[in-house]
Amino acid sequence: MSDDHGHGDKPFLAHHFEDEDHQFDSGKLGIWAFLVTEVLFFSGLFCAYAIYRAMHPEVFTYAARSLDTMLGAINTGVLIFSSLTAAWAVRNAQLGQKKMLVANLAITILCAFGFMGIKYKEYSHKFHLGLYPGNNYAPVEGAFGDHVTKAEEVGFRLEQESDEIEGEHASAELADMNESSEHAGAANEEAHGHGAVKWDDPNMDPETKSQLKVFFGIYYCMTGLHGIHVVIGILLLMWLLTRAIRGHFTPTYYGPIDYAALYWHLVDLIWIYLFPLLYLIN
Amino acid sequence: MSSTSATSTDVHAHIDDDPHHDGHHILPLWVLLGTWGALMGLTVFTVTASTFDLGAFDLPVAMGIATVKAMLVLMIFMHLGFDKGFHSLLIFGSFLFVFLFISFLLIDRGQYQPEISSKTSETLLQGN
Numbered sequence: 206m207s208d209d210h211g212h213g214d215k216p217f218l219a220h221h222f223e224d225e226d227h228q229f230d231s232g233k234l235g236i237w238a239f240l241v242t243e244v245l246f247f248s249g250l251f252c253a254y255a256i257y258r259a260m261h262p263e264v265f266t267y268a269a270r271s272l273d274t275m276l277g278a279i280n281t282g283v284l285i286f287s288s289l290t291a292a293w294a295v296r297n298a299q300l301g302q303k304k305m306l307v308a309n310l311a312i313t314i315l316c317a318f319g320f321m322g323i324k325y326k327e328y329s330h331k332f333h334l335g336l337y338p339g340n341n342y343a344p345v346e347g348a349f350g351d352h353v354t355k356a357e358e359v360g361f362r363l364e365q366e367s368d369e370i371e372g373e374h375a376s377a378e379l380a381d382m383n384e385s386s387e388h389a390g391a392a393n394e395e396a397h398g399h400g401a402v403k404w405d406d407p408n409m410d411p412e413t414k415s416q417l418k419v420f421f422g423i424y425y426c427m428t429g430l431h432g433i434h435v436v437i438g439i440l441l442l443m444w445l446l447t448r449a450i451r452g453h454f455t456p457t458y459y460g461p462i463d464y465a466a467l468y469w470h471l472v473d474l475i476w477i478y479l480f481p482l483l484y485l486i487n
Numbered sequence: 488m489s490s491t492s493a494t495s496t497d498v499h500a501h502i503d504d505d506p507h508h509d510g511h512h513i514l515p516l517w518v519l520l521g522t523w524g525a526l527m528g529l530t531v532f533t534v535t536a537s538t539f540d541l542g543a544f545d546l547p548v549a550m551g552i553a554t555v556k557a558m559l560v561l562m563i564f565m566h567l568g569f570d571k572g573f574h575s576l577l578i579f580g581s582f583l584f585v586f587l588f589i590s591f592l593l594i595d596r597g598q599y600q601p602e603i604s605s606k607t608s609e610t611l612l613q614g615n
Contacts, residue, residue: 229511233570233571233574234573234574237574237577237578238577240577240578240581241577241578241580241581244578244581244582244585245581245584245585248584248585248588248589251585251589252588252589252592255589255592255593256592256593256596259593259596259597260596260600274534274537278530278534281530282527282530285523285526285527285530286523288523288526288560288564289519289520289522289523289564291564292514292519292522292563292564293516293519295514296513296514296516296519299511299513300513466564467565470560470561470564470565471565473560474557474560474561477553477556477557477560478550478553478557480530480533480553481533481537481549481550481552481553482549485533485534485537485549486537486545487537487540487545
């Protein structure tokens with residue numbers, strides 16, 4: 206066997222490996238070593254988060270109000286489902302179920318796109334409110350969920366929809382939105398009554414006010430780096446999908462599926478911590 | 488994790504008739520679906536828990552639930568529970584270092600922050 210550099214009928218067995226298990230185990234050790242570096246890579250950002258939250262808990266409580274818990278929860282669900290399909294794809298590869306493997310890889314990719322779509326919606330909403338990262342941070346009046354924000358949102362939605370909606374329909378819509386914005390106002394007065402900090406609160410510590418942007422810096426860095434990993438995962442899975450369609454994977458050669466799934470699970474794992482840390486702050 | 492180097496000698500000979508040796512464990516479908524169900528349930532649980540004001544326990548509870556979810560993903564989806572012990576050593580070793588990293592920084596911050604806060608930027612620059 207050592208003379209057979211092409212390994213005969215095993216087209217994906219590299220010549221420097223003794224056999225398929227040797228290749229598989231080496232790859233597996235490699236991917237786990239890589240995942241360790243990924244954990245350490247992200248840990249710097251988790252440190253920044255921990256230090257900043259310990260120093261300014263009020264900034265986190267206040268700024269987190271601008272994050273949509275529902276969208277964050279939906280994204281968590283999407284990512285967990287994609288983790289299931291990724292783990293299922295490994296099982297399919299191990300059992301040589303080609304059609305199911307292709308289907309599960311495709312579903313995983315679709316979920317990844319869904320995740321990025323929701324992320325795009327969240328980011329663009331924040332940009333609309335002026336909650337940009339770094340020095341571009343310039344929140345509009347009431348960007349943190351008081352009366353003015355609701356009015357802004359309504360205005361934003363009208364702007365987007367005005368192209369499609371006819372006059373009569375639009376005015377009905379407008380009346381409807383005014384009503385809902387009043388409701389929102391009432392809800393905010395209620396919150397105010399309970400002592401919630403307001404963006405335009407004259408008593409709000411100006412230092413706290415100026416430090417809100419650091420929260421968004423951390424938010425964009427953490428979710429952004431995670432998002433880059435999702436995009437890389439999409440590219441990896443697409444490559445594997447084309448290989449799976451060509452029938453490259455067999456019960457004795459499925460390493461790449463296994464390694465990519467492990468990477469994908471780690472991306473899911475990081476989100477499992479990011480979700481409560483960013484979205485679920487009371 | 489239970490089967491480690493003891494089985495490694497006969498690993499190569501039994502790929503097909505022994506699916507339970509290191510690295511080739513095939514997860515039953517019900518285990519995959521059950522894990523997914525548990526993860527979804529825990530997600531709903533953590534969102535629900537966050538709507539209650541638990542005071543100082545808000546963060547520990549949220550992190551505890553996240554850690555249970557992380558363990559499910561690691562041990563089952565990522566096959567660590569059926570894999571070589573060395574892979575567990577690697578990844579849990581990295582978690583240990585992350586824990587040390589964050590702990591030491593928080594301890595350090597706790598030590599020096601009051602001192603820094605008590606000084607104006609001017610005195611800090613002068614080195615007093």
